[in-house]
Amino acid sequence: MYQPIPKIILTGIGSIVADAISEIPKRYEGVFVDASVIMPNHVHMMLRIEKEGGRAMPVPTDRPTLSRIMQQFKGIVTKRAQAVVWQSHFYDHVIRNESDYLECMRYIEENPLKWLLRQDEYAN
Secondary structure (H helix, E strand, O other): OOOOOOOOOOOHHHHHHHHHHHHHHHHOOOEEEEEEEEOOOOEEEEEEEOOHHHOOOOOOOOOOOHHHHHHHHHHHHHHHHOOOOOOOOOOOOOOOOHHHHHHHHHHHHHHHHHHHOOOOOOOO
16 A cells, blocks of 8 residues: 655754755765755765765875764754754764665655654654
C-alpha cells in the first residue's frame, strides 16, 4: 500500500538549518549536498566532496574537510539561532559504492515516515 512521505514542518530554528544547508555548496567549491532531511531533533545530510579533476588530491589541499564543514555549519546555525542547538560531535559514514549510496539516500528519504511511526532511533 502506498503511503505518501510526510512533510516535516520546520520551526524557526529548522528554517535556519535549512538555509545553512542550502549555503554549503555556495561556501565550498566542489562540495555538494546530495540529500538532506531536517528532523525534529536531528539532521541527516549526504555531502559529496569532489576531488579536483577526479584524481586524488595532494596533501595539503585547500579543499575543506568534512570536520571543518560541519564545524562551520554548526557555528553558522548557532549564531543565527542565538542558541546552542547541537551536540559537540557528529556521526559520519564514508559511502564507498553505489549500493551504499542508494541505501543512505533511501534512509534519508524514509526518515520522516519512520519518525511518525516511532521507528526512528532518535524519536522520543
